[in-house]
Amino acid sequence: MSPRKLEIHQVAATLMRQKGYANTTVRDIASEMNMEAASLYNHIASKEEILANICFQFADQLEQGILEINDIYFNAKEKLKMAITQHILLLTQDLDASYVFIHEWKYLTDDKKVEFIARRDVYEKQFRDIVVLGEKEGSFLEVDQKFAVITILSAINATIEWYKPSGSLTPQQVADKLTNFILTGLSNPHH
Amino acid sequence: MSPRKLEIHQVAATLMRQKGYANTTVRDIASEMNMEAASLYNHIASKEEILANICFQFADQLEQGILEINDIYFNAKEKLKMAITQHILLLTQDLDASYVFIHEWKYLTDDKKVEFIARRDVYEKQFRDIVVLGEKEGSFLEVDQKFAVITILSAINATIEWYKPSGSLTPQQVADKLTNFILTGLSNPHH
DNA sequence: TTGCAATACTAACAACCGTTAGTTAGTTTT
DNA sequence: AAAACTAACTAACGGTTGTTAGTATTGCAA
Numbered sequence: 167m168s169p170r171k172l173e174i175h176q177v178a179a180t181l182m183r184q185k186g187y188a189n190t191t192v193r194d195i196a197s198e199m200n201m202e203a204a205s206l207y208n209h210i211a212s213k214e215e216i217l218a219n220i221c222f223q224f225a226d227q228l229e230q231g232i233l234e235i236n237d238i239y240f241n242a243k244e245k246l247k248m249a250i251t252q253h254i255l256l257l258t259q260d261l262d263a264s265y266v267f268i269h270e271w272k273y274l275t276d277d278k279k280v281e282f283i284a285r286r287d288v289y290e291k292q293f294r295d296i297v298v299l300g301e302k303e304g305s306f307l308e309v310d311q312k313f314a315v316i317t318i319l320s321a322i323n324a325t326i327e328w329y330k331p332s333g334s335l336t337p338q339q340v341a342d343k344l345t346n347f348i349l350t351g352l353s354n355p356h357h
Numbered sequence: 358m359s360p361r362k363l364e365i366h367q368v369a370a371t372l373m374r375q376k377g378y379a380n381t382t383v384r385d386i387a388s389e390m391n392m393e394a395a396s397l398y399n400h401i402a403s404k405e406e407i408l409a410n411i412c413f414q415f416a417d418q419l420e421q422g423i424l425e426i427n428d429i430y431f432n433a434k435e436k437l438k439m440a441i442t443q444h445i446l447l448l449t450q451d452l453d454a455s456y457v458f459i460h461e462w463k464y465l466t467d468d469k470k471v472e473f474i475a476r477r478d479v480y481e482k483q484f485r486d487i488v489v490l491g492e493k494e495g496s497f498l499e500v501d502q503k504f505a506v507i508t509i510l511s512a513i514n515a516t517i518e519w520y521k522p523s524g525s526l527t528p529q530q531v532a533d534k535l536t537n538f539i540l541t542g543l544s545n546p547h548h
Numbered sequence: 549t550t551g552c553a554a555t556a557c558t559a560a561c562a563a564c565c566g567t568t569a570g571t572t573a574g575t576t577t578t
Numbered sequence: 579a580a581a582a583c584t585a586a587c588t589a590a591c592g593g594t595t596g597t598t599a600g601t602a603t604t605g606c607a608a
Contacts, residue, residue, distance in 0.1 A: 170555085186463065188379030192596060204597080205556050213596065243544070269460070272377060297543070305548050307541075313534060314543065316519050317512045324511035328503060343501065347508060350498075351542035352488070353434070357496045361585080383566060395567080396586050404566065 167219075171209045174199060178216045179262035187217055187270040217270060218278050224267035225285045227256055232292040242300030243349065249296060250348070251341040253322055257329075258337040264326050290315050318348055358410075362400045365390060369407045370453035378408055378461040408461060409469050415458035416476045418447055423483040433491030434540065440487060441539070442532040444513055448520075449528040455517050481506050509539055 167175075177198045181190045192213050196203040210216055231252040235245055257264045271282050293315045300306030322344055329340060358366075368389045372381045383404050387394040401407055422443040426436055448455045462473050484506045491497030513535055520531060 168554095186377075186379060188377060189464070191594080193594090201555090202557060203595095204558080204599095207597070208555055246543075273380070300543070303548075305545055306543050307545050309538070309543065310534065312519060314538070316515050317535070317538060318543075320515035320518070321508045321512045324507050327511070328507050343504060344508070347500070347505070347542070349542045349544040351538070351540045352437075352491070352497050352500065352505065352509075353540040354496055354498050355546065357494075359584095382564080384564090392585085393587060395569095395588080398567070399585050 168209070174206065174209055175216055175219055176262070179220055179260070179266050182217075182220075182270055183262045183265040187266070187273040214273075214275065214278070217266065218274060220263050220266045221271045221274065221282055222285070224256070224263055225282065225289070228253065229285065229289055229292075231256070232289060236292055236295060242296055242303050242305050245296045245299065246348070247341075247345045249293060250322060250345050251338065254325060254341040254344065255337050257323070257325055258331065258340065261326050261329070261331070268323050268326065290319070293319065321348065359400070365397065365400055366407055366410060367453070370411055370451070370457050373408070373411075373461055374453045374456040378457070378464040405464075405466065405469070408457065409465060411454050411457045412462045412465065412473055413476070415447070415454055416473065416480070419444065419480055420476065420483075422447070423480060427483055427486060433487055433494050433496050436487045436490065437539070438532075438536045440484060441513060441536050442529065445516060445532040445535065446528050448514070448516055449522065449531065452517050452520065452522070459514050459517065481510070484510065512539065 174195065178190065178195050181194055181198065184190075185194075191203075192206055193203040195216075196206050199206070232249055235248045235252065240248070271279070271286075274282055294311050297306060297309070297311055297314050301308050325340060325344070329335070335343075365386065369381065369386050372385055372389065375381075376385075382394075383397055384394045386407075387397050390397070423440055426439045426443065431439070462470070462477075465473055485502050488497060488500070488502055488505055492499050516531060516535070520526070526534075
């Protein structure tokens with residue numbers, strides 16, 4: 167991807183986070199790039215291509231990360247902690263693209279949408295494997311797995327709603343907070 | 358609200374959950390109602406009015422519920438359990454409206470959007486009070502409150518992503534699972 | 549220096565958008 | 579019976595949408 171094309175994707179992601187995919191027009195993107203809408207089409211094939219690129223690039227990174235984690239032998243707690251950490255690192259690294267990945271993929275159409283859902287399912291499956299491993303080890307409570315994975319991922323993804331890179335928390339600290347919360351909950355065991 | 362107007366709101370909520378607010382046209386809504394788009398305007402003032410009604414009606418119910426819970430004296434764990442339960446009951450009762458409330462309020466404009474955010478903040482404040490109470494009691498761990506509330510609410514709201522009314526779980530059972538998860542986490546304490 | 553790819557432009561298109569105006573038929577209220 | 583209200587219609591509006599066609603300008607490779 168050429169530098170100019172990459173720039174377009176970044177600008178588009180920012181706008182789509184602000185206004186949503188459907189309300190972000192190619193003229194908006196072009197304007198922010200100081201060019202005409204038609205000129206965008208020297209770089210991109212369609213508006214949806216931008217959306218697809220952002221979504222799938224993010225999916226690629228997440229998937230690659232969790233596959234590596236599950237490839238190497240760790241116990242479930244370590245794996246969960248690593249998975250959460252890499253997920254948070256990716257999210258906080260580009261909040262605009264993250265937002266599009268989490269919320270705007272719905273506006274993909276036909277094949278692309280089907281493909282995206284399949285890719286997301288792969289990721290969730292890898293996550294579920296960690297939960298299953300924990301149950302086998304006895305280190306995790308037995309839970310409804312689909313419920314658990316969706317709940318955990320939603321809690322993790324909520325990070326983009328409040329995280330400010332200019333704030334005092336590092337991404338690693340956020341990951342630690344979340345890991346803690348997901349493992350031990352809110353309740354004080356010494357009460 | 359007349360029965361016909363209510364019907365329009367339900368149809369609109371269903372479509373907006375399927376396609377998003379921006380991609381749901383008044384012609385779509387009218388078509389689903391077997392009427393012409395212009396005829397809708399005998400019942401509604403604007404497309405945005407529909408969105409606002411759905412969002413604020415939901416906000417009203419949530420707010421009223423948690424104020425009642427916080428009005429009566431219970432300990433923090435009981436309050437949290439009750440708050441989660443009423444939230445889940447409302448969500449599962451109308452998944453379409455819930456989706457619009459959770460995701461599509463962003464498409465409100467100007468005053469309405471400001472007002473909605475303010476209302477949401479009121480709700481989150483009530484939730485935060487429960488967490489604070491728990492800390493004072495010593496029954497909850499000390500946590501970053503804003504983080505905790507957003508994380509908990511995101512986990513709760515994720516219910517609409519997977520819950521099927523035709524499935525085997527009752528809303529109360531979902532609420533119990535979530536309360537359990539949020540209080541004690543995934544980790545097995547006897548390991 | 550010529551040629552070519554990259555990148556921008558202007559102009560326009562067909563489709564679709566939310567909404568308004570004006571009208572009509574049927575029902576309810578006075 | 580007259581008046582008012584309800585809820586539907588057709589027609590059309592001004593604006594916006596993603597996209598295409600055709601053209602000009604640039605900078606680098608041959």
